[in-house]
Amino acid sequence: MTLTGKNYIAGTASAEGQDTFRAINPATGAELDTHFTDATEGEVNRAAQAAAEAFEVYRHTTPAQRHDYLTAIAEEIMALGDALIDRCCAESGLPAGRITGERGRTVNQLKLFAAVAAEGSWVDARIDRAQPEREPVPKPDVRSMLRPLGPVAVFGASNFPLAFSVAGGDTASALAAGCPVVAKAHPSHPGTCELIAGAIHRATERCGLPAGVFSLLQGHTHDSGGWLVNHPAIKAVGFTGSYGGGKALFDAANRRPEPIPVYAEMGSTNPVFLLPGALSESGEEIARGLTQSVNLGVGQFCTTPGLVFLPPETDASAFSDAVAEQFRGVDAAVMLNASIRDAYERGVRELAADGELEALAQGKTSDVGYTGTARVFTTTAERYLSNTRLQEEVFGPSTVLVAQSDREQLLAGARGLHGHLTATLFGTEADLEEYRELVEILEGKVGRLIVNNFPTGVEVCHSMVHGGPFPATTASGTTSVGTRAILRFARPVAYQNFPQSLLPPALQDDNPLGLRRMVDGEWVDA
Structure with missing residues (x-):
């Protein structure tokens, strides 16, 4: 082909323009064959006008x-x-x-x-x-x-x-x-x-x-x-x-x-909240899962967990140590393109240089292609609450562990969240009951709430919500x-006192499409 x-x-x-470019293999940095021609304004106009003309037919299919x-x-x-x-x-x-x-x-x-x-x-x-x-x-x-x-x-x-x-x-x-x-x-x-x-x-x-x-x-x-x-x-x-x-x-x-x-x-940093009972029962397993989730696809998923809130009034040092050990074993891997790799490296350099954070561990490095190195940082809740920049996505394989001193600090961190695509809670049944207020706060912050699973992986199904409050989406x-x-991509249109012959089939009395409809306030199956 x-x-x-x-x-x-x-x-x-159509190739009316003078400007061309070539794709680059990010694994090697080499240009691939075929010059691609930038669309001109005239070509854009023709495409949009052709779509408008096609709409007059396609909308009636x-x-x-x-x-x-x-x-x-x-x-x-x-x-x-x-x-x-x-x-x-x-x-x-x-x-x-x-x-x-x-x-x-x-x-x-x-x-x-x-x-x-x-x-x-x-x-x-x-x-x-x-x-x-x-x-x-x-x-x-x-x-x-x-x-x-x-x-x-x-x-x-x-x-x-x-x-x-x-x-x-x-x-x-x-x-x-x-x-x-x-x-x-x-x-x-x-x-x-x-x-x-x-x-x-x-x-x-x-x-x-x-x-x-x-x-x-x-x-x-x-x-x-x-x-x-x-x-x-x-x-x-x-x-x-x-x-x-x-x-x-x-x-x-x-x-x-x-x-x-x-x-x-x-962008989204997809905060993870680790609760005390889950840390006690499954801390090592969660550490492995976190490492895998952060580094899946070299962290280049919109659902990569970039913030992890550790449980309050709990010694989480063993968990942090386990995460650090896991990250040190992560191989550097190819990122999608040079600009994404460069933005990631710039972002983690800024995090590392920020006095609000401490570098906990990093993965292996490589100088072949546009590769990214895994990194994990730590900070305190006080520092996190005073620096909203920590909520900004660093697109790539990095995350920040946030230590809490008490329950109110954890809830304050949740209340201060911007809009995100997901939020995850790891907790036992008792944890989740005790932190019901946290769940209620997060409902107003994200499009998808997850319990005891990591957010990477979006099931394509009828009930999925992949969205969230600004700035996760517009x-x-x-x-x-x-x-x-x-x-x-649709809007509601009302038809008042229309004869049957002018109504769309979906609204005609004999229901030729066999749809489930609301008739006089009651849902009626075909």
Whole structure:
């Protein structure tokens, strides 16, 4: 499968720009073959306009058609075979086993949203029938449902080149909702993105859909992304990445004459609270699990635990010693790209130089490729409470152990948390009952609460919430993983006193789609 290095504008390869770039293998630092051409403003405009035109057709597709389309995309991705795995490994530095697993997750996400689209009840159809005889004012016939927003801009993530990228969860949920997608490829893995774009294009043709339902833009600067977010045809943005990148897109979207929602999943330190009973019963096991969780994927997960609150009024020195010993044995490993490695090293240097922290241990080092070294620090609750910077994510394999002197100090630390994606509690049944107040505090701070498991690993299922209050995300009422993600790309529309022939099928009396609906205040199955 020969790469072209071009943009895909509504299925047509295009390379009008003069600026090009090449992907770099982070394991070696060597440039890979194929020059990729930055999208021009004109190409961005054409992609957005093609998406707007496709929306007028795609928004009217049936649940069955969207199911077939998402399924076809999954099939075409699998048909890429080893070519996709090989290129993705070369561009990301991730091992083949990890990429193969991530491909499976990507395909399964597409199939999950295909099933959601086919079932159809996500549209939340509601019917309040007319009561013309009601006194003193007759009641009109009012019906409502969720309708697709319009074209969506999706920005690929660096750390999940498949599952949070061109055909990842944002794209799957937007297409399931009836929204065309214009994807911005991540410059770290442009070849992977092009291969996936080709698969989506072939699925689009197979299903007889307008070519503008999907486009891919390349670019190694912020220009193409800025043009895309500011195009009036774009009605929402999906983003996974750094706080700086997500906040910049959010600000740009809100400066538009017509502001649009930005669903940005950004940084998080995912605090872990270790309670006394758990420390006593399972301290050594938790130390091993913490080391594994922090260093999974070289710490390049948005759910990596970067803060660990040790239990109050308890000697946690044995636990700290066990964590230190575990970290010293961690091999240096390849990070995703030079900028991520450099930002990580800069972040840990600043932590080490900060008088508020003490370096406890570090892992092994390497000078081959863009490698990162594991590190663990310690501090006191007093220092932590006086330095909110310690809550900021250092993206990579490091964590900070925070010692507490009493219960109130621990609760104060929890109350002072910013928004995060997750919070974890390790505790016995008695611990959790005693610290019920801690649970109640954390409910207001995160999107996912976890007991006696580490946060790395996000199950893709109907009930998952991968989100949280700002600054973890820009939209705390949503999730980027799980089937609720589809709700980001739809809005409610009410139809009053409409004849049956003009109503969407989901709201017609005979319920041709067989949906579960609310009728006169009661949920009625098909």
